[in-house]
Amino acid sequence: MKCYVVDAFSNEIFKGNPAAVCILDQWVSDELMQKIAQENNLSETAFAIKSNQDRFELRWFYPRG
Template sequence: MKCYVVDAFTKEIFKGNPAAVCVLDTWLPDELMQAIAMENNLSETAFAVKEGDAYRLRWFTPGGEIDLCGHATLGTSFVLANFVEPKADRFVFHTLSGDLVVSRNGDLFSMDFPAYDMVPTPVTD
């Protein structure tokens, strides 16, 4: 397994929003991914496994797995584009929040976030 630390939303090292990115050949046990996230001690650690033409992507915080993390998804795309699939200009990720697509245009990456339906929520005491 290779693990990278990527600073999203910046061009400067040690700036922006850091995330760890682990590119795996096969899935590790959930407990081990959680332990790696705790050891990394960053807001998110992303784990990606290639599945067909897309990647399955999961995110862990030191406290547990989460449903969505934008900066770690962009960081994963950066790692894949620079170290795994340098000719790719589009990455599809299957996640707990549905499919996320990141497009690459040179050194720039863009992602469409999922939209959720707004529903009224009653106010409690």
């Protein structure tokens, strides 16, 4: 899994809202995604899987379930 911290809702570094984005090869359990979100402790952690050449499936979790 690759995981990045991005500045959401902004084109400038250190502006907007920090959020984690995790790229998965396959879905993991909701419990594991919730624990990862808690570990990141950001306003949200998004999980994405590439579903075809130009589309992604997306789920997101907050640090508190």
